[in-house]
Amino acid sequence: MKAHRLAALIAALLSPFAGAASCVDPLDTFDKYNEAVPERQKNDIPSEYYVMSYSWAPHHCAGAERRSKQPGGRNYLQCGSGRSFGYVLHGLWPQGSKARPGHYPRACEGDQPRIDRKLLEKYLCMSPSVWLLQHEYEYHGTCMHDEALEDPKTYFDTALRLHQQLRLPDRELPDTAESRRWLLANNPHLRPDGIQYYAKGKEWQFCFDTRFSPTSCPGASPAGRPEARTEADASCRIKGNVNRRAGTRLYFTPAHPDYASVKINTADGERCFATEEDARAAGWRKAPE
Template sequence: MSLTKLFAAVCLALVAVLAHADCVDPKDTYESYNVVADPTQDRPSEFYVLSYSWAPSYCAQKGGQRRPGQKDYLQCGGKAHFGYILHGLWPQGSVVKPNDYPRACGGDQPKIDRALLAKYFCMTPSVWLLQHEFENHGTCMIDQHLRTPEAYFDKALTLHNALHLPSRQMTNEAQGKAWFVLHNPQLPEDSVYFDREAKEWRICYDRDFAPFACPRPGEQPGGQSGNGDANACPVKGNISAKHRKLYFEPSHPTYASVVIDFSKGERCFDNVEQALAAGWKKAP
């Protein structure tokens, strides 16, 4: 290794150590974070999601700053100020049925050492949330080698550190997706979406942790949501037998019969502009 590369590596390591130190607060003494895991729901998993929440909104819902020793003190009352934080790294279900996801695959887990968790406070500033995420999601990682607390959180931290996150809250999906793609060239446009119910930004990765187009939660093949709402897929992106990428608006006479198969690369677009930008053409 050249001296220049060695110096750069040392500098990056020093920055990581200093950032870690900035997120540790000696007043954060909450200890009752080893709650019972959710009931086991072991399922096959084909991809992952990183989910980000806006810390100030969460803290506002809790009614102001937390006091030392309370569950949310580090996130809401400590010396560090957080914006978007990692809610979790979640193994998902199949590409065509993402809502059928695994959970708590190892059952209830022992309490994780706080000294180990401190390494991840800048990413997820809550011992309770870190414990919860490992028990309910880390124990279900596709790669068996990632089913220990340190391996699971290290993988999440690697993905987290590779992202540039907004410094302000974003709730408009089109604007937010444009921001993420502009500032994170490694992300395909449809690898990012905004979950309106949870008010969280989510990024999809395949089983090898490469970002890919998200199978949208709540949608079944064909663009229909679980409750049969046709508006779940405003514009259907279908790939024909001749490999032509065509989009269908609700006004198209065959719109209702068009079936979307995410596993084949077919898409569900929010609007025509999005379909055109992705290189799809209007169905004749």
């Protein structure tokens, strides 16, 4: 056993947090976890429902830089500590109107102070990264539908309560009917149309209303899959694409050079439009050529 892992194990056994917070690691000392939030990221609009999104830790770790997995690195706890993480909560994300999927609030209060690491320790088994927890609070926790839910502790406690109600698999599930059957069989409180798969991030997502009861996801069919739209469908002549990382919503016309490569996934909040006017009215802007 490597020396740093042995030291972590001994410290964990002796730590007063070992029982209550088994994912606290003395070698997880990454301290540059409060990055500035640019003002341009702010989109303070009302939230009408929520999405809980889960990523597969081994997939994330496979793409993480080697240095970040070392003690003190940003990804050490999740990827280098020797702990076995499977599905971890990427975030509890307030969403806008169900009538306008993909138009969601973001960084509603702008840049926020650094959250005390001691407060974050309680949530590390759910989201094993202080950087991720700080990021999720700043970009999503400040946008809860009720201001009483917007302080860090209440936001994370809400996420933890929902997280503890879910039974997640110990293997990565592909986007198949069998996977959906497994999720429903092991989580009977969920709705069949309240489960969606975020293909770009390979994440499973669950939708909740503002009372945090399971609800349907916009655009999902009763079987829980996005309603299919083909490029031959006249109502999909204009393609509304969503870039979650950049927070942009662009529409592509058949004349755009990238039109053929744009694929629509309604589970990601992407939409088809019959006309450019419809796309602009829904809040999309034309993609530059």
